[in-house]
Amino acid sequence: MAEENTKAASGKIKEEEVKKVALTFDDGPNPDHTETLLEGLKERNVKATFFLLGAECEKYPEIVKKIHADGHLIGVHSYEHVNLSNLTDQAAMEQVDKTDQIIFGLTGEHAQYIRPPYGCWKCNLDYETKMIEVLWDVDPLDWKTDNSSVIAKRVMDKVQENDIILLHDASESSVNAAFQIIDELHGEGYSFVTVEELILE
Numbered sequence: 001m002a003e004e005n006t007k008a009a010s011g012k013i014k015e016e017e018v019k020k021v022a023l024t025f026d027d028g029p030n031p032d033h034t035e036t037l038l039e040g041l042k043e044r045n046v047k048a049t050f051f052l053l054g055a056e057c058e059k060y061p062e063i064v065k066k067i068h069a070d071g072h073l074i075g076v077h078s079y080e081h082v083n084l085s086n087l088t089d090q091a092a093m094e095q096v097d098k099t100d101q102i103i104f105g106l107t108g109e110h111a112q113y114i115r116p117p118y119g120c121w122k123c124n125l126d127y128e129t130k131m132i133e134v135l136w137d138v139d140p141l142d143w144k145t146d147n148s149s150v151i152a153k154r155v156m157d158k159v160q161e162n163d164i165i166l167l168h169d170a171s172e173s174s175v176n177a178a179f180q181i182i183d184e185l186h187g188e189g190y191s192f193v194t195v196e197e198l199i200l201e
């Protein structure tokens with residue numbers, strides 16, 4: 001707490017001294033965990049990026065609206081959780097376009113970013129969508145453990161400036177890990193931005 005006060009008193013940190021990092025959450029919206037995550041992000045004044053599943057957006061539209069209202073960036077994951085590179089071009093584009101239409105219907109904005117499930121994407125699809133593919137730099141495999149400290153440590157051991165961190169708002173441990181990661185990285189002087197802010201730099 002004392003350290004925070006000293007920082008505030010010493011005035012604004014210069015732009016070039018701010019280290020940026022982006023938190024991303026796949027597979028939502030999740031009826032059990034996304035809203036808890038949103039509350040914690042708000043408390044910590046953190047903006048993140050959510051790659052959503054169209055089928056889940058249809059089930060939980062209010063959560064999607066909340067993500068958007070809170071100022072987070074929304075991108076497409078797919079409609080169902082499928083490996084797009086195993087589909088025909090047409091079927092893959094349907095997964096993407098259908099999800100974008102649902103997001104547009106709920107938020108009034110088209111998605112500009114896509115993270116394909118498993119990071120699998122076909123190069124030829126780049127010609128058929130203007131969406132920018134976003135992968136990740138740090139993957140703690142959060143879905144493989146229910147220990148939030150383990151997840152947080154895997155991220156903290158690896159994370160560097162301008163990294164994109166992959167998490168899922170699909171379990172309590174992942175959400176708690178996100179809060180631990182934020183608190184530790186804030187302590188190290190990092191600031192959290194959307195992937196758009198990282199990419200536009």
Ligand SMILES: [Zn+2]
Nearest residue numbers: 026027117118
């Ligand atoms: Zn996924």
